[in-house]
Amino acid sequence: MATEDAFPIQEHHSNPHKRSGYCPKTGIYRSLLHLSDGIDIPKSPNLDLAKFIFSHFPHPDRALTQIALIDSATDQQLTYAQLHRSVRSLAAGLHHGLGVGKGDVVLLLSPNSLLYPVICLAVLSVGAILTTANPLNTEGEIVKQVRDSGAKLAISAPEEVHKLKSTGIPTIVTTEKGKDDPDAISIEELLDKCEPLDIPSMGSTQSDTAALLYSSGTTGFSKGVVLTHANLISIIALLRWTVQITGSTNDVYLAFLPMFHVYGLAFFALGLFTVGTTTVLMPRFDLRAMLDAIHRHRVTNIPAVPPVILAMVKIAREGGPQLSSLRRVGCGAAPLSGDLANEFRAQFPWVELRPGYGLTESSGATTFFVSDRDARERPRSVGTLFPGFCAKVVDVDTGAPLPPNRQGEFLIKSPSVMKGYLKNDEATSSAIDGDGWLHTGDLCYFDDDGFIYIVDRIKELIKHNGYQVAPAELEAVLLTHPHILDAAVIPAEDEESGQIPVAYVVRASHSRMTEDQVIQFVASRVASFKRVKKVRFTETIPKSAAGKILRKQLVAQYHHTPSKL
Template sequence: MADLSPYNPTTGIYTSTRPQISLPQSPTTSIIDFLFRNLPAYSNRPALIDPHSHQIITFSQLKQKISDLAHALHHIHNISTGDVVLIFSPNSILFPVAFFAIASIGAIATTANPVYTVNELSHQINDSKPKLIITVDQIHSKVNGFNLPIVDLENCSDLIEKSRRQDAISPSVSQDDVAAILYSSGTTGLSKGVVLTHRAIIATALMVTADQEFYGDGRSVFLCVVPLFHIMGLITFSYSQLQRGNAVVVMQRFELEKALIAMEKYRVTHLYTAPPVVVAMAKQPAVVRRYDTSSLKQIGSGAAPLGKDVMDECSKVFPQAKIIQGYGMTETGGIISIENTRVGSGRSGSSGALCPGMESKIIHIETLKPLPPNQLGEIWIRGPNLMQRYFHNKEATEQTIDKEGWLHTGDLGYFDDEGQIYVVDRLKELIKYKGYQVAPAELEGLLITHPRIMDAAVIPYPDEEAGEIPMAYVVRKAGSSVTGEEVQSFIAKQVAPFKRIHKVAFIDIIPKAASGKILRRELRQKLQSKL
C-alpha cells in the first residue's frame, strides 16, 4: 500500500491511502457490460449456487438468463428505459438475474423486504410507481391488490418462450443512467428512495474488491446470507464479487447448520454478513466444529458495530479466518471503509480505512469546523459511489448532500492517527435491529392510533444478539389500563417482524422540546441509568 498520510491539516480532509480505482472510460459502460467484461476467462465457472437445490448457474448461463428475461420483460410487458420494476422476493439465485435483466434494458430496479406487510409495501409502490412487480408464489398475495402486472420469478419460462420470436433488443445505457432505487429508512418514519447510477454501482464494486485486486487474490467463493433486497446483499456483496468472477452461494435465510453444510460442500472462502450471524456462530462452537470449515479465510461484518468480545469468541471458533469490519450506507452503495488485515494487526472496534476514491471530514457538531484525528464529530464523506439523490425528495437530498458534494452521514465518529475510522454513535435516531434500520417515528405514528394510548416514544434498547431492539415508552389515556403485551400485539399486526416492539414501559409524559420534537436522548439516558 502507498505510504501516504490520510489527513491534510490544511483542508481538514482525510483521504484513502489505498491505490486509486479506475472507472471505465466509455460513458456507455453499464453494470452489465462491466459484469461480463472478462467473461472468456471464467465463462464456465460457477457464478451463483443454490445450496438447497444444488443448482449452479455458470457465468455464461447467467448472461443468457439475463438476456432471456430482459427480452421477455421488454416485449411482453413493454418495459423500457427509465421504467421502474419492483423485485419483491426472498433470496434466491434468480434474484440477481431479475436485477441484472432490468438494468440491462436501461430500466430501474427497486427492491422491497419480502416480510413487509401490504401497508408497508404500499408506501414504496406509491413513491416509486413501478410498472411491473416481480415476485414469487409464496408472497404473491401481498401484491395482488396494487393493480399492476406481476411476473412469477420462479416460473417465467412461458413468458420467455412467448418472446423468443421477437427481435433482439439493444438499448443504449449510460453510466450516468439510474440503475436502482433502493429504500433507506429515515428518521421521519418514511423510507427514502436512494437513487444509484450505473457509475456509482461500478465504483462501489471496484472499491469493495480493491484489496483483492491489489494482492492478486485468486478465485473465491462467497456465502451470501444477508438479504438481496438490501444494498449490502445486492451491490456491496453479490455484484461486487460476481464482476470479479467469484462464485456466490445464495442462502434464502441464515440457518447455522445449513450455512455450515454449504461452507463444507462448496469450500466457501468468504462470509460477509451482519453481527447477529457472527454472534450465532461464536455462541455455538460445538455445532461449528462438526463441519469442515477450513476453507474459510475471512469473515466480514457490517450494517452495525461488532463488539470486540464477539470478534474474539468468533476467532477462536474459526482460527484460520480473519475477522474484519466495514462501514457503509445505502447512500454510498453500502461501502465507505473496510479493514485490511494484511496491514498491521486486527483493529477491533475500528471500521478500517477509507476505500479507494473516498474522502472524509470529521465535523464539530456546533462549530461545523473540520476536526483532526482523535476528535469526535459528524462523519462527512465524498466519493464516486455516492447516490445521485433521494427519489422525489429534493429537500432531503439538500439536507444530506451539500453543494461541495459532501454527504452528511448523521453518524458520530473519529479517525485515529493511522487513518482508521471509528463509528461510535448516531446523530440519526434509527434503531439498528440485526442490521435492519427501524425508524422510531414510524412506530410512534402507529402507537398513537391506539384508542387507549395518549402519547408514545420509541428508543433503542441494547441487546446482545440483535444489537438493538425497539422499546416503547407509552403514556396511557386517562382511565386506560392497556398492558405492555397489548401494545406489542397491536404493533406486531401492522409491521414486519424486525420492527416489532420488544419492550414497553409506561410513563406520565414524553419529554419534548419547545418545537414538539421528542427528546429521545433524555429517554435513552433514563434507560441507561436503570441498566
C-alpha cells in the same frame, strides 16, 4: 494468495497528519490507498452497469464450465454461460414481449434465489430501473414503495403476490410452482420461451438512475435512495479491487444476506460476477443451514453482519463444527463491537475477519481493511477510506472540521454517493450539502494512522446529565456476559437527568439473571454516567434485514410494557 508485502499500504511518515491523510488547511481526510494496476473506475459517460458487468465475465471458453451460482437447498447450478444466456433471454422477453424499456421502474419482491441475479441483470440490460423490496414488509409498505417509486411492473415470488393486488400494476411471478393464477406469466416461462435476442442499445449513461433502494428506516420512514449507473459501477470496481488484493479470486462465497439490501445486491446480484467467483445462495439466513452449506460446498468467504458473527461465536463455544474451509469473513451493515471481533478471532483464529462501514446512500461501502494484521490490531475500527474517497469529521454543533482523535459527524464524498432521495428535495439537501458532502449521521473519529472508528448514530446518542452515551458501547459490554444472548439499549425520558439508558436483554434459556445483576455487571465496566438504569427482559431484539437494531420499536414497547423480570 496475496501477501502482506504485496498490499497497497498507506505511506508512513513522521508527520501524523500525513499518516492519517488529514489536511489541516482544508479539514479533509483523503484516502492514501490506490487501485491496483488493471482496475479502474471507468470514466466513459456512455457506459451502463449491465455492459460493465458483462465486460468482466469470464472468457467464453471458461464461462462454459465456471460455476457462477449454486442453490444451497437444491444444489442446482448455473455456469457463467448459462447465466449470460438466461439474462439475454429474460431481457428479450421483458423488452420485446412486455415493452419494458429505458426509464421504466421494475419492482422485485422475492427472497434470494438463482433467478434473483438474472432478473436484476435483465432489468438493467433493457435500460429499466430496479427497485427491490423486502419480502418481510407488510402490504401497506409494499404499496407505498410501488407508488413512491412509480413502478410500471412488479416481479414477485408467488407467496408475496397478494401484497401487490391492490396496486393494480402488472405482476409477473418468479416461478411456476406455487402460483395461484394459472394464467399468470412467470419468469421461468419467459426464460423457457424467449430466445436470447440482442437488445437494441437503450442509450443509458452513467448519470442515469440504475436503482431505487429503500433505506431501512430505523429512525423514521424509509426513503427511496437514487443510485446511478456510475454509483454502482464505482462500487463494483472497488469490490473487484478488494477481491484482488485479499487473494479472494478463487474463493467460494456464501450468500444469505438479502439481495434486496444494498450489501447483498452489490455483492451477489451484481458485483462478484465481474471477478468470476462462485457463490452459494441461501434464500434467507438460517444458522444450521449456513453451517451445512459451508461444510458441503467448502465455502471460504462469507460477507456477514454482526448478528451472524455473534451466532458463529456462540455455536463455537458449544463445540460446533470447525468450519475448516472458511478463510475470510467480512462484516458490515451494522456496528461490530471490538469485544465480539476479538472473541470471533479467538474461536476462529485461522479466519481473517474484516469489518467495514457503508450505507445505502454510499452504494454500500466506504471503508475497508486491506490488511488482516491491521484488522487484528484495531478490533474496534472499521478500516480506512476506500481509494478515491474523501471524508470530514465535523463538530456536531458548529460544523467545524476536526483533526484526528476528535469525535464528530462523519461526512463523505466519493463517486459512489447517491444522487439523492427520490422526490424528496428537503431530505436530499439535508443529507448532501452544497459542496457535495454526504452527512452520514454517524459519530466517528480517525486515529493518527487514518483508521476510522464509528461510535454510534448521532440521533441515537443518549443525553444523560449533559453527557452523551453511545448505546452501541453499552450493548457491546452486555454481549460479553455469558448469560446474555442479545441486547439493545434505548433512551428513556427522565425528569432529573434528561434521559437514562434502558437495556433490553435476551437471556440464555437456563439463566435466571435479574435486573440488578445486569445493572451491576455493566456498572463495573463503564464510567458512572454510562451506567444502565433499567432493564427489560425480552424474547428477541427487533432488527432490520441488515441486522440493525430497530430502536424505535423498543422505545414504543417500553412505553407500553411493564418490567418483565
